[in-house]
Amino acid sequence: MLKIAPSILSADHGRLSEEIQAMEQAGADWLHIDIMDGHFVPNLTFGPWVVKTAKKATKIPLDVHLMVTDPLTLGPLFASLGADFVSIHAEATYHIHRGLTSIRQAGAKPGIAINPATPLSAIDASLDLVDLIILMGVNPGFGGQSFISGTTQKAGELSKTIKARNLSVDIEIDGGVSASNAFELASAGVTVLVSGSHLFGSTDYSQAVLELRRKAEGANAESIRAESVR
Ligand code: DX5
Ligand code: ZN
Numbered sequence: 603m604l605k606i607a608p609s610i611l612s613a614d615h616g617r618l619s620e621e622i623q624a625m626e627q628a629g630a631d632w633l634h635i636d637i638m639d640g641h642f643v644p645n646l647t648f649g650p651w652v653v654k655t656a657k658k659a660t661k662i663p664l665d666v667h668l669m670v671t672d673p674l675t676l677g678p679l680f681a682s683l684g685a686d687f688v689s690i691h692a693e694a695t696y697h698i699h700r701g702l703t704s705i706r707q708a709g710a711k712p713g714i715a716i717n718p719a720t721p722l723s724a725i726d727a728s729l730d731l732v733d734l735i736i737l738m739g740v741n742p743g744f745g746g747q748s749f750i751s752g753t754t755q756k757a758g759e760l761s762k763t764i765k766a767r768n769l770s771v772d773i774e775i776d777g778g779v780s781a782s783n784a785f786e787l788a789s790a791g792v793t794v795l796v797s798g799s800h801l802f803g804s805t806d807y808s809q810a811v812l813e814l815r816r817k818a819e820g821a822n823a824e825s826i827r828a829e830s831v832r
Contacts, residue, residue, distance in 0.1 A: 604788055604818050605631035606811055607665050607774070609798030610656070611647065612745045618652070619659040621802070628807035629815070632665045632687075634776070634796045637680065639670040642694055643743035653683045663687065665734070665794075667715060667776065669742050670694065673701045681710035687734050689713030691742075692724045702731045715776070717741060718750045722760055729769055734794070735760065740777030746799040749778025754790050761791025784818035 608630050613621040622633060633656055640646040656664055663686035670676050673690035674697060681688045681704075688710040690701050698714065705712040713734030714725050718741060725735065737756055740747040757773055764771050774794035775787050784795060797814060804810035809830050816826045 604792075604815060605772070605794045606801075606814055607632035607634040607794055607796045608801045608811075609634040609636060609745065609776070609796050610652075610802075611636045612798035612802035614802075618655055622656055622659040624807050625801070625811070626660045626662050629811045630662060630801075632663045632794065633660060634665045634667060634798075635685075637666060637668050637670060637676070638743065639672070639676075641671045642691065643669045645743045650679070650683055653680060653685055657684045665689070665713075665774075665796075666710075667713075667736060668694075669715075674704065677701050677705045677712075678708035681705045681708035685710050687711045687713050689715045689734055689736050691715045691717070692728070693717055693720055698728055699731065702728060706731075713774075715742075718753060722756060722763070726763075729764065729767065729771065732771060734772045734774055736774045736776050736796075738777050739775050739779060742777070747778055749780075749783055753778075754783070754786050757787060757792050758790040764791075779814075781813050781817045784814050785820055788818035789820075 608625045638645045638647040665687045666680050666685040673694050688705045702712040711733035714732050715736035739749045739753045772793045776796040779795045779797045780800040
C-alpha cells in the first residue's frame with residue numbers, strides 16, 4: 603500500500619504538535635522529519651527535541667531523514683529517541699555498512715538516501731541492509747523546489763532490482779512531490795511519497811492527502827471531488 607508522509611519542514615513550527623496531529627487526522631501514514639546540520643546541506647533545521655515532540659504528538663511512524671555529515675554519531679542517536687525509520691545519506695560517509703547496522707542496533711529501521719546525481723550503483727551493496735530507500739527528487743536542503751524528472755526512471759530501475767532480489771524495502775521519493783506527479787511515481791514502483799510544501803501549503807489537509815493518494819492510484823479529479831464531499 604502507498605504511504606503518504608508529510609514533511610514537517612513546511613509546517614508552522616510555532617504550532618508543531620497541532621500541525622502533526624492535524625496531518626495524522628487527515629490520513630497521513632508516516633511523518634517525515636528532516637534533520638539538516640548546515641554542512642551536508644546549506645540549511646539548519648531541527649535537533650532531537652523535535653523528534654521527542656513528534657513522538658508525543660502522534661502514533662504514526664516517524665521517518666527521520668538525516669542530512670548531516672556525521673551520520674555515524676547521529677544515526678544511532680536519533681534511533682534511540684524512538685524514531686521508527688532513520689535514514690542516512692550514502693554521500694555522507696565511507697562507512698555506510700557501519701552506519702546502517704548501528705541504527706538497527708539502536709532500535710530503528712535503517713534507511714539509505716541518495717541525491718539526484720548519485721547513481722543507484724552507490725547503494726547496490728546496501729539493499730539487503732535497509733528497510734527504506736530515499737531517492738531525492740530535488741537537491742536536499744529546502745522545501746518547495748521543482749521535481750528533477752530523471753528520478754522517476756531511477757525509481758523504476760530500483761523497483762525492478764528490489765523485486766528481482768525478492769527484498770522487502772520501501773522506495774520513498776522526497777522532494778518535489780505533488781498531485782501532478784504522484785501517478786507516474788506510484789506506477790514506477792514508489793511506495794512512500796514525502797510531501798512538504800504541497801500538503802502543508804494546502805488549506806484542507808484531509809482533502810490534500812486524499813487527493814495525493816487517489817491521484818497516485820490513478821483516479822481522476824471528478825471522482826476525487828465526489829469522494830471528498832461524501
Ligand atoms: C528536502 C527535504 C524534503 C522537503 C520536501 O531536502 O528532504 O523532505 O521537506 O519538500 P517539498 O515536498 O516541498 O519538495
Ligand atoms: Zn526529507
